[in-house]
Amino acid sequence: xxxxxxxxxxxxxxxAQALGFRLCRQRLACRSRESVEAVASATGGIQAQVTSAxxxxxxxxxxxxxxxxxxxxxxxxxxxxxxxxxxxxAHLLRAGDLPYYVxxxxxxxxxxxxxxxxxxxxxADDCLRLFDEVDSLLDVPMTRQELGASIRATLGDQxxxxxxxxxxxxxxxxxxxxxxxxxxxxxxxVTFVRTRDWLGGFQPAPREASIDWLLERYLKGYAPAxxxxxxxxxxxxxxxxxxxxxxxxxxxxxxxxxxxxxxVLREDVxxxxxxxxxxxLHEDVHDPLLDEMAPRSVNLLPNFxxxxxxxxxxxxxxDEHHYKKIFRVAGWVSQVVLVGGRVLGTWEAAPRQGCLRxxxxxxxxxxxGVIERIEEETQAMARFLGVDEAKVTxxx
Numbered sequence: 001x002x003x004x005x006x007x008x009x010x011x012x013x014x015x016a017q018a019l020g021f022r023l024c025r026q027r028l029a030c031r032s033r034e035s036v037e038a039v040a041s042a043t044g045g046i047q048a049q050v051t052s053a054x055x056x057x058x059x060x061x062x063x064x065x066x067x068x069x070x071x072x073x074x075x076x077x078x079x080x081x082x083x084x085x086x087x088x089x090a091h092l093l094r095a096g097d098l099p100y101y102v103x104x105x106x107x108x109x110x111x112x113x114x115x116x117x118x119x120x121x122x123x124a125d126d127c128l129r130l131f132d133e134v135d136s137l138l139d140v141p142m143t144r145q146e147l148g149a150s151i152r153a154t155l156g157d158q159x160x161x162x163x164x165x166x167x168x169x170x171x172x173x174x175x176x177x178x179x180x181x182x183x184x185x186x187x188x189x190v191t192f193v194r195t196r197d198w199l200g201g202f203q204p205a206p207r208e209a210s211i212d213w214l215l216e217r218y219l220k221g222y223a224p225a226x227x228x229x230x231x232x233x234x235x236x237x238x239x240x241x242x243x244x245x246x247x248x249x250x251x252x253x254x255x256x257x258x259x260x261x262x263x264v265l266r267e268d269v270x271x272x273x274x275x276x277x278x279x280x281l282h283e284d285v286h287d288p289l290l291d292e293m294a295p296r297s298v299n300l301l302p303n304f305x306x307x308x309x310x311x312x313x314x315x316x317x318x319d320e321h322h323y324k325k326i327f328r329v330a331g332w333v334s335q336v337v338l339v340g341g342r343v344l345g346t347w348e349a350a351p352r353q354g355c356l357r358x359x360x361x362x363x364x365x366x367x368x369g370v371i372e373r374i375e376e377e378t379q380a381m382a383r384f385l386g387v388d389e390a391k392v393t394x395x396x
Contacts (some may be wrong), residue, residue: 001105011255013272018224018257019341020275021268025221025305027061028299028338036062036069037079037094044221044233045091045101047304048082054092056302059384068383075184078199082182084168084175085234088112090182095199097217100177103210108236118169120162130159130170131179134192141183143189144171178204211236211244216251216265222310224255224262224272232312298373299338300347300381308333308343318343322363337362339370349381355389356382362396 010270023029027039039061040046046239048054059065073080078095085091085101093101104386115129130151137150144164153158162170169193174180184191195202218230223278227245231238245252245263253266301307308317308326326343335343337360345362358378375392382390384394 009100011253011269012256013224013255015258016340017275018262018316019058019274021224021272022222022307022310023297023341024271024275025223026305028341029297031063032061033063034144035079036065036073037096038297038374040080040092041094041217042221042308043306044217045085045093046306047089047309049090049093050303053302054305056300056381056384058092060299060301060305065384071185074182081195081199083353084172086233088168088172097194098178098199099203099205100210100213100217102176103204103207104214106176106178106204107207108240117162120158122158122162122320126159127170127173130155130162131174131177133159133173134163134171135179135194138180138192138194138197141186141193143186144188144189144367145189149169160310165288178202208243208247208289211240212247213283215241215244215248217267218310218352219252220268221306223264223268225264226258226260226262229311231314233310297340298370298377298378300374301336301338303335304333305336307338308336316342325363337374339366344370349378351382351385351387354387355364355391356385356387358390360392360394362394365396 009231013277020029027034032039035040036058039058043061046054046057050354053347054304055067055070062069074082074235080092081095081098082090082092083098083351084099085105114124114127117123132156133151134147137147141152142150148160148164153165165171168175170296171180175182175192180192181195181198183191183198201394205213209292214234215230216266218233219225222229222233227238227241230236251266254261255264255269256262270312306313312315314323314327322343325346326336328334335348336343337347344364344366345360347358347360349356349358351357356378358374358381360374371394374394375390377390378390382388
């Protein structure tokens with residue numbers, strides 16, 4: 001059987017049901033009591049090139065998250081690991097999931113890095129020589145600068161430059177292959193360690209099974225979605241996705257979401273059909289469930305939040321004329337106010353003189369109760385950041 005199972009009458013769902021399902025699976029309908037590593041696993045990783053944003057992404061999803069919980073999981077229990085992963089960007093992943101991510105993603109990322117090397121007159125043998133040198137040096141955690149200085153002394157400036165590259169360079173490639181990962185923080189500097197030492201005998205899983213695992217994990221957290229959405233999120237070519245869909249044909253079904261054919265795991269269809277979100281985007285919403293639903297329907301999401309990065313087509317998330325306010329130049333993704341699963345505005349916040357000063361720019365007139373929920377979320381953010389007070393200014 002080729003592709004998703006179509007033996008059943010196709011299921012039709014609404015945009016509201018799709019948004020409600022995603023909010024629940026992303027732990028945004030209400031905060032979870034799970035561990036940081038469990039939530040990182042459920043969301044398919046937390047993007048982490050901005051450290052403070054990755055902490056806020058977990059704060060938005062976990063009830064009573066302590067400020068030190070993420071660092072404890074990264075450095076003490078090592079149940080969480082920071083690596084370059086999907087789309088070649090830094091992520092926090094559950095350590096137990098890393099073998100699948102590495103096996104699924106290393107080949108397409110390696111092809112990209114191979115072209116990058118060729119532009120610099122280097123080949124696969126040069127790459128292996130550099131990997132071996134890095135491996136020999138990492139008996140202790142080392143910063144990028146320390147690795148560069150040591151490699152400059154043994155292999156020369158060209159190789160050192162590949163390690164010192166500000167976007168990761170060959171350290172990123174080594175990370176994508178599972179050779180190294182981010183180690184303990186040293187002040188404001190990151191360090192790198194051997195993955196097998198840091199996580200204890202790390203080995204990648206089989207590749208085909210890992211792509212299947214990654215596709216299932218993605219659909220658990222981001223369905224309804226298309227094969228193109230999965231390719232966009234993961235960085236895998238669509239040609240690698242199609243065989244996985246064929247192998248999972250009995251587990252994946254095609255559904256119709258407001259006229260768009262999408263994919264969902266068969267076992268998740270009942271949950272999807274039970275979902276719905278309260279439309280809080282307009283003043284004429286008068287629903288007796290507002291007070292009960294509102295606490296689960298307003299979120300302050302940080303830069304690069306996973307919820308915003310799971311789909312190529314963003315029309316369900318944000319109106320087209322506001323798109324460039326969220327998805328900006330050079331791949332920057334704004335901090336957003338999420339209401340009922342859709343982006344209602346952006347926010348900026350800074351602690352000054354013991355007060356977290358939040359400025360919210362709204363795209364539309366909010367429903368009754370939304371401003372109050374934004375204020376409550378801002379107070380909660382202030383407590384997480386260790387700030388005594390919070391003040392919100394809203395504008396349109």
